[in-house]
Amino acid sequence: MRTKCFQDLMRVLDREKPVIIQAHDYPDHDAIGSGFSLLSLLRDFGFRCEFCYGGEVQGFSVADIITNLHIPLVPASLLRIGGDAQIILVDAVAGNTNVTRLTDLPLTGIIDHHQPPEKIPECPFVDIRPEAGSCSTIIYQYYLETMTEPSRDVATALLTGLMMDTAQMTRGVGPVDLAAFSGLFFKGDWEGAVYILRNSFSIQDIPTLRYAFDHYYRHDSVCFVELEPSAGTAEAPAEKVRPELPGLISDYFLRMQEIHFVVTSKVESSVCRLSLRSEDPRLPADLIVKRALEGIGEGGGHPHMSGGTISGDSIPGGPGLRERFLTVIEKFLHENKE
Numbered sequence: 001m002r003t004k005c006f007q008d009l010m011r012v013l014d015r016e017k018p019v020i021i022q023a024h025d026y027p028d029h030d031a032i033g034s035g036f037s038l039l040s041l042l043r044d045f046g047f048r049c050e051f052c053y054g055g056e057v058q059g060f061s062v063a064d065i066i067t068n069l070h071i072p073l074v075p076a077s078l079l080r081i082g083g084d085a086q087i088i089l090v091d092a093v094a095g096n097t098n099v100t101r102l103t104d105l106p107l108t109g110i111i112d113h114h115q116p117p118e119k120i121p122e123c124p125f126v127d128i129r130p131e132a133g134s135c136s137t138i139i140y141q142y143y144l145e146t147m148t149e150p151s152r153d154v155a156t157a158l159l160t161g162l163m164m165d166t167a168q169m170t171r172g173v174g175p176v177d178l179a180a181f182s183g184l185f186f187k188g189d190w191e192g193a194v195y196i197l198r199n200s201f202s203i204q205d206i207p208t209l210r211y212a213f214d215h216y217y218r219h220d221s222v223c224f225v226e227l228e229p230s231a232g233t234a235e236a237p238a239e240k241v242r243p244e245l246p247g248l249i250s251d252y253f254l255r256m257q258e259i260h261f262v263v264t265s266k267v268e269s270s271v272c273r274l275s276l277r278s279e280d281p282r283l284p285a286d287l288i289v290k291r292a293l294e295g296i297g298e299g300g301g302h303p304h305m306s307g308g309t310i311s312g313d314s315i316p317g318g319p320g321l322r323e324r325f326l327t328v329i330e331k332f333l334h335e336n337k338e
């Protein structure tokens with residue numbers, strides 16, 4: 001895929017019309033870092049920009065970043081989007097259920113680092129680089145390209161996005177990520193960024209963590225954690241699970257030396273959300289979730305980290321879900337046998 005550049009983006013944008021940068025719903029650190037830095041860069045070049053998200057901002061860590069770094073992020077529901085808006089999606093796959101459709105207007109740009117769907121939507125500017133460890137890395141490249149010095153807040157936001165998505169530079173790291181890391185580290189408040197990343201759990205998560213430790217299922221090196229109300233107790237109602245917790249739980253279980261693949265799921269308001277992690281190169285989490293949810297839901301992401309959703313009557317329940325994954329995993333292991 002040809003790498004696009006910031007010049008190409010500026011060429012397709014009209015300075016007379018508003019630019020709306022949209023992060024995926026319930027934005028995470030990388031969505032916020034990349035959206036905020038793109039907003040600053042476009043404003044430097046004379047564009048009128050807003051930065052918005054669907055869903056809500058959840059989690060103390062993301063909320064802290066928005067406040068501390070003075071990020072002008074607005075809920076999409078508060079924006080009045082006119083017919084001349086130019087919408088750019090960051091850190092998100094167009095058409096996925098985690099991207100609220102703001103208007104009937106077609107997208108003007110997509111900037112992302114997730115594995116793209118087979119059919120990439122028609123769009124004037126598409127810069128999708130699955131080889132980048134974070135979307136923040138891509139935007140940092142735009143700063144290099146235009147020789148723009150990021151402000152301290154922008155550098156900190158980019159660094160936080162990069163470090164979060166790469167689990168502190170331990171997964172999915174490519175040469176561009178390393179260049180971004182070394183370029184940003186002392187430009188931003190690295191101690192602030194590291195503090196946020198190190199303090200991702202809260203005392204309030206303990207009942208859910210306890211539930212996870214008491215109720216996980218393990219099949220060889222594969223582990224399932226199901227935070228669904230039907231399997232739960234009053235100690236761990238899934239309704240109270242913060243959206244980033246399943247990912248953190250998957251990360252945590254992956255640290256067990258016996259476990260190389262983790263699927264954490266939670267069911268909330270008739271939607272089952274899955275968070276997957278893999279450290280087995282034979283088991284790419286993005287392809288496996290896609291295959292396991294075929295016909296019942298959608299999923300995608302990266303080989304080391306992916307997610308998925310299943311809605312309503314299609315939710316198969318714990319045993320059914322495990323069965324689907326184990327069948328697919330078995331096939332992958334068989335195909336990739338040395």
Ligand SMILES: [Mn+2]
Pocket residue numbers: 030031091113134135165
């Ligand atoms: Mn990302």
